[in-house]
Amino acid sequence: MIPCTDFIPAYSELFKTLERLGGVAAVEDFWHHLARTYLTDLRELVRTHGIRGCWLYWSHTLNEEAADFTMELDEAAGTFEIRMHRCPSKGRLLEFDHIEPYHDYCRHCDVLYRDILEPLGFEYTYDLSHCDEARCRLLVRRRAAEQSREAEPALPSTDSGRESH
Template identity: 70%
Template sequence: MISCTDFIPAYSELFKFLEQKGGQEAVHDFWNYLSDRFLTNLRDLVAEHGIRGCWLYWSHTLNEEAADFTMELDEEAGEFSITMHQCPSKGRLLACSHLEPYHDYCGHCAILYKRVLEPLGYEYAIDLSEVDRAACRVVVRKAGKG
């Protein structure tokens, strides 16, 4: 068994393996597949609760992942955001001295969640400019409110 605490390096190595097999296209194809097959809980929560569904979803995952973050929800403005001060996943990869992280590791966050949220009427934007220090920012807005 691969422990869930060893999953992130396993995930990063899977992206590398897929890129060896079929280039970046193969990696993106897998991210789309994972989004469709596994993010049904995010889809269901947002479909039922609107933008609060994002709050409910990430309240669960980010706490279990022991992330260092600030999450904000403004239902009146139709906006939800995550300011990730220290991403536990990227942080673990950067701390693992004998393993080189997949070069676009954080790219999966851009594809997985956008694919769920946009068809539900939300804009999903992610700023990955500081991922080298395991930081990023996500903003989800009701489409047409930005």
């Protein structure tokens, strides 16, 4: 079997295989497929908890992936940010000298999470400019229309569990 600790090079090789067989379109189609069928946790968490769902999702995954990061949630401002100081996936790929990473490996994070978050009313900005150093920045911002909707007084029955700090 392939242990989960060897998944990243397997994933990179999968992207290479897909590009060889069906071009970049096949790789991108797979990323869209993954967003639809595999990233259901993120979608459900954001549907249920709003932007806090991002915090809940990445708190789990980034810790299990032993990432080096700073993550910030500001519910009042409607923003969620990850500053990845050392991406465990790209960092791992860069450490290997016997395999060549897929040339556009990091872009899957742009496609996957955009597919999930934009239809749910969020702007998604992903800065890949330092991905060759395994650094990136991800910013999720609630759209203005969603902000004003959430700022409206909520019905008592739905507001009782809301935190206020």
